[in-house]
Amino acid sequence: MDEPVKKLEAADIGVIMQMLPHRYPFLLVDRMINIRGDEFGIGVKNVTINEPQFQGHFPGNPIFPGVLLIEGMAQTAGVLCIAATSSNQAKSVFFLTIDNAKFRKPVVPGDTVEYHMTRTARRKNMWWYHGEAKVGGVTVAEADLGAMLADR
Numbered sequence: 001m002d003e004p005v006k007k008l009e010a011a012d013i014g015v016i017m018q019m020l021p022h023r024y025p026f027l028l029v030d031r032m033i034n035i036r037g038d039e040f041g042i043g044v045k046n047v048t049i050n051e052p053q054f055q056g057h058f059p060g061n062p063i064f065p066g067v068l069l070i071e072g073m074a075q076t077a078g079v080l081c082i083a084a085t086s087s088n089q090a091k092s093v094f095f096l097t098i099d100n101a102k103f104r105k106p107v108v109p110g111d112t113v114e115y116h117m118t119r120t121a122r123r124k125n126m127w128w129y130h131g132e133a134k135v136g137g138v139t140v141a142e143a144d145l146g147a148m149l150a151d152r
Contacts, residue, residue, distance in 0.1 A: 007037075008032075008035045008083050009033075009034075009035050010031070010032060010033050010034075010035060011031065011032040011035065011079060011083075012031050013030055013031060015032075016029055016030075016031070016032065016075075016079055019078070019079050019082045019083065019091075020075055020078055020079065020082075020093075021090075021092060021152070022075060025051065025052050025053075026071075027075070028045055028068055028071055028072035028075055029043040029044065029045055029072055029075045029076055029079070029115070030044055030045055030046055031043075031044045032044065032076065032079055035080065035083070037080075037083075037084060038080045038081055038083070038084035038119055038122065038127065039080075039118070039119045040080075040116075040117065040118050040119065041076060041077075041079070041080045041117055042076070042114050042115060042116050042117070043072060043073075043075065043076030043079070043114070043115035043117070044112060044113070044114055044115075045072050045112070045113040045114075045115070046112050047064050047107060047108070047109050047110065047111045047112070047113060048109055048110075049062060049109035049110075051109075053065055053068065054109065062108060062109050063106045063107070063108060064106070064107035064108065064109075064111070064113075066101075066103045066141060069103070069107065069113065069115075069133045069140070069141045070098060070101060070131075070141070070143055070145070072113065072115050072133065073115045073117060073129070073131035073133060073143060073145060074093070074095060074145055074147060075093075075115075076115040076117045076131070077093075077117045077127065077129045077131065077145060077147060078093035078147065080117060080119070080127075080129075081093060081127050081147065081149055082149065085149065087151075089151050089152070090151070090152040091149045091150065091151065091152060092149070092150050092151070092152045093147050093148070093149055094147060094148055094149075094150060095145070095146070095147055096126060096128075096146035096147055096148055097128075097144070097145065097146035098143055098144075098145055098146075099143065099144040099145075099146075100142070100143060100144045101141070101142070101143040102141065102142050102143070103140070103141045104139055104140050104141060104142075105135070105138065105140040106140075107133070107135060107140055107141075111135045111136075112135065112136075113133050113134070113135055113140070114133070114134045114135075115131055115132075115133055116131065116132045116133075116134060117129045117130075117131045118130050118131075120144070125148050125149045125150070126146065126147070126148045126149075127146070127147055127148075128144065128145065128146045128147075129144070129145050129146075129147075130142070130143075130144050130145075131143050131144070131145055
């Protein structure tokens, strides 16, 4: 197993953008807090009305798409995985599985989503996480995600 390249406890948008290849409008994590290696971390997303998905989802009743909540969970887990490797080479993160996805409450502009990601397994360059998206401490979505790292 690789040794952690750095001991992150939090990450601002600059650090996140160094680790992930995603960019606006598809970068769905604004900052990360409470990072404990690749075991746990919280990604934070501030949902605003000026995001492009609200032009069509849905006019007059803006709802943050559930698939983007899952993607935000994956990006949060991706930062945890990348930070856990000792390689200096840029990495890409690819989905292996998405299981047990549940959507409990709508997320709307003005909400702050926290992606609570807890590692459930790791094997070589593959990780599995249980994720819970929360707004104000209330779970709005959850899923089990699997991902693998590959060199870019």
